[in-house]
């Protein structure tokens with residue numbers, strides 16, 4: 204397992220990206236933040252959506268928190284604020300360009316880590332909370348399941364996972380616009396919305412505790428609790 208912790212502007216990826224990895228995220232890193240802000244502005248703004256995620260994570264001062272596919276680190280910065288200087292946030296991503304952007308938002312209690320989320324370089328049960336926002340739809344299904352199981356491995360028993368991602372809308376106009384957007388997003392996203400996120404989270408070994416939809420039913424936030432001790436191999440790769 205190879206990874207690279209990032210601090211003070213030195214990002215030297217020391218591992219090959221896995222075959223499934225879509226490098227689009229790496230290429231759009233420089234416009235990612237304004238793009239998300241622009242899209243979110245039609246639905247009440249990015250801040251509200253991020254805040255909802257933070258609320259669902261039920262963060263407490265001093266906790267250790269993992270953010271998978273952290274991108275430019277916007278959520279990491281908000282988590283860092285919520286858990287205070289006694290807590291620690293680790294943002295994991297496979298895009299060096301996203302991580303370079305993330306560094307600019309770095310607080311003292313955030314660590315960014317260049318790693319594949321299928322092999323998170325932390326011990327079993329290390330984290331109290333884990334999140335992945337707009338990340339799972341970027342991955343093929345088998346990788347998604349590996350990532351969810353890996354998140355469970357590094358979460359303490361009783362620890363919480365919070366996932367934000369696309370949901371399939373119900374109203375005709377929203378469905379039409381959403382289908383066009385899914386053409387832009389690509390095959391893994393189209394596969395993601397055909398599936399049930401709560402079932403994926405359950406199959407990875409969590410008890411689902413809450414599910415809510417937003418933005419005309421195009422976004423969902425699902426939280427689960429790691430009720431059991433880690434059992435290697437359960438649920439992965441389905």
Ligand SMILES: C[S@@+](CC[C@H](N)C(=O)[O-])C[C@H]1O[C@@H](n2cnc3c(N)ncnc32)[C@H](O)[C@@H]1O
Nearest residue numbers: 228272273274296297298301319320336337338
């Ligand atoms: C659409 S961005 C979301 C960024 C951020 N979480 C947000 O909410 O804005 C998806 C991120 O997941 C990362 N990613 C995709 N597959 C990954 C993997 N296997 N391991 C780590 N990061 C991955 C990409 O590099 C990208 O930065």
